[in-house]
Amino acid sequence: xxxxxxxxxxxxxxxxxxxxxxxxxxxxxxxxxxxSAPRDDLAAGTSRLRGIEVKPLDVRDAEGLxxxxxxxxxxxxxxxxxxxxDVAEAAYDAKVHYFDLTEDVxxxxxxxxxxxxxxxxxxxxxxxxxxxxxxxxxxxxxxxxDEIRSIELKVGALPQNPTGLLGYAINWSPEGVVNEYLNDxxxxxxxxxxxxxxxxxxxxxxxxxxxxxxxxxSGGLGTxxxxxxxxxxxxxxxxxxxxxxxDQMHFLFDELNLREERELVGRMLVDSKPPVNDDVVxxxxxVEGVKAxxxxxxxxxxxxxxxxxxxxxxxxxxxxxxxxxxxxVELVADGKLPATGFIKQEDITLxxxxxxxxxxxxxxxxxx
Numbered sequence: 467x468x469x470x471x472x473x474x475x476x477x478x479x480x481x482x483x484x485x486x487x488x489x490x491x492x493x494x495x496x497x498x499x500x501x502s503a504p505r506d507d508l509a510a511g512t513s514r515l516r517g518i519e520v521k522p523l524d525v526r527d528a529e530g531l532x533x534x535x536x537x538x539x540x541x542x543x544x545x546x547x548x549x550x551x552d553v554a555e556a557a558y559d560a561k562v563h564y565f566d567l568t569e570d571v572x573x574x575x576x577x578x579x580x581x582x583x584x585x586x587x588x589x590x591x592x593x594x595x596x597x598x599x600x601x602x603x604x605x606x607x608x609x610x611x612d613e614i615r616s617i618e619l620k621v622g623a624l625p626q627n628p629t630g631l632l633g634y635a636i637n638w639s640p641e642g643v644v645n646e647y648l649n650d651x652x653x654x655x656x657x658x659x660x661x662x663x664x665x666x667x668x669x670x671x672x673x674x675x676x677x678x679x680x681x682x683x684s685g686g687l688g689t690x691x692x693x694x695x696x697x698x699x700x701x702x703x704x705x706x707x708x709x710x711x712x713d714q715m716h717f718l719f720d721e722l723n724l725r726e727e728r729e730l731v732g733r734m735l736v737d738s739k740p741p742v743n744d745d746v747v748x749x750x751x752x753v754e755g756v757k758a759x760x761x762x763x764x765x766x767x768x769x770x771x772x773x774x775x776x777x778x779x780x781x782x783x784x785x786x787x788x789x790x791x792x793x794x795v796e797l798v799a800d801g802k803l804p805a806t807g808f809i810k811q812e813d814i815t816l817x818x819x820x821x822x823x824x825x826x827x828x829x830x831x832x833x834x
Contacts, residue, residue, distance in 0.1 A: 469799040469800060470539070470799055470801065471540045471563060472495065472496060472799075473539050473540075474496070474498070474538060474541070475497075475498050475500060475540070477525060477543045477544060478501060478502075478543065478546075479499050479500075479501040479520065481780075482567065483501075483542075483544030483788075485780055485785060487518050488776055489789060489823075489824045490792055491518055492823060493823040495799070497518045498519045499518055499520040499521070500520070500521055500522070501522065501523070502522065502524050502525070521534070525553055526549075528552070532556050532559060532560060535560040539563060540564070540799075541557050541562055541564055542791060542792075543564075543565070543568075544567055544791075547570040548570075548573075551573055554566070554573075554576060555576075557587065561587055563589075563798060564577070564580075564587065564589045564590070565591070566592070567598070567791055569597055569684075570685070574592060577808070578808050581808035584806070584807075585807075587806060588798050588807060588809055589807070589809065590798065590803075593790060595621055595787050595790060596621040596686035597685070597690075598790045599749070599786065599811075599819075599828070600749060601687065601688055601811040602811055602816055603619075603766050604812070605617075605811075605812035605813075607751060607753040607766060611753060611757050611762070612757060613755045613756040615699050616698065616699060616754045617700070617752075617753050618700075618704075618750075618753075619701075619703045619750075620704045620705070620706050620751070621703075621705065621706060621750075622706025622747070623637055623638060623746075624707065624747075625744065626745060626746045632711055632714050632715075634707065635739050635742040635745065636735050636739050637781060637783045640732035641732055643732070644732050644735075645684065646664065646686070646705065647664055648684075649664060649684035650662065650684060651703070652684075652687060653700075653701060653702040654694060654699070654701035656700075657699050658695065664682055664684050665682065665683070665715060666681060667682050668681045669681075669704075671750060673706075674767075678706045678707065678708060678748065679706070679709050680750075681705060681707075682702060682704050683703065687701070687703045688810070688812075690811075690812050706748050719731070741781075743779070743781060745771075745772065745781050745783055746771050746782055747769070748767075749769075750765070751766040768831075769834045770785075771832075773785045786828075789827050789828065790819070790828075792823075792824035793819045793825035794814065796825075797814065
């Protein structure tokens with residue numbers, strides 16, 4: 467089969483972006499990596515990005531950004547969310563396929579606008595864990611029901627061996643963590659979209675005998691509320707943490723009056739709870755409704771741990787995020803997803819994701 471995507475630019479070569487580039491190479495794509503900061507390992511030729519051309523780029527340079535897309539078929543942005551609109555607009559101008567990992571609503575809304583006016587390429591934001599993989603899982607389960615009462619989606623990226631009252635480690639963007647705790651959350655209640663406060667509606671969850679707590683957080687549903695409004699009574703996304711975590715965060719934000727100090731809180735969290743290599747990503751998706759004429763609840767529960775890929779051990783949060791994004795690129799490239807317009811994550815089936823080179827890791831790992 468002839469692919470419609472052969473050469474891919476990857477913007478941002480952090481822990482996730484570097485693995486995105488590696489996985490794309492494993493999946494048969496020619497990859498060019500772009501990063502803003504000079505890296506000693508690249509200059510010395512000792513980077514783990516073997517066989518991948520890497521170039522410096524400041525995406526705020528509009529002319530340089532558009533020049534970097536000349537000759538490629540697609541771009542995957544692994545940059546901070548506030549830089550993605552510039553990349554999406556450049557992809558629109560260059561008529562190349564666009565993918566990102568954002569959970570930022572204004573960014574996605576702008577991508578939707580660009581996709582509506584572009585018959586030449588596919589635009590697929592939100593290709594990470596949440597939104598992304600968790601929505602694919604939830605929607606795939608929902609398709610097997612005759613009637614759907616509720617879709618409950620939960621994800622937690624946590625240390626396997628927690629310490630302290632927070633029981634946490636900052637293994638991804640501190641800015642993203644703070645935003646999801648403070649921004650209001652879109653949910654479906656009685657079939658209608660509502661905005662509700664984050665860190666509310668706490669509940670207990672057990673995965674593989676491990677007790678966790680879950681609370682509403684923002685951004686994890688992507689476009690699902692719009693998709694399911696009127697057809698699903700209840701839909702929400704919650705973040706999983708170890709018990710007591712959200713009480714500590716309420717103390718930090720409310721009793722210490724730090725809600726307006728997001729950057730400061732992010733720095734405090736990184737300083738007090740730095741990254742760890744022994745992490746775990748918990749996935750919990752549940753759908754309730756009617757199947758074969760009877761009430762039924764179906765759960766999809768996984769615990770993904772660090773994984774060896776191409777001779778290197780990757781954190782669970784890194785490989786699950788990267789593999790989900792690369793799977794979507796593969797599906798568009800192979801004609802299994804539309805080649806034009808906006809692609810919702812909930813329109814992707816879990817079976818299709820499992821069939822990809824990158825997505826097979828999800829099928830092989832994570833059983834609890």
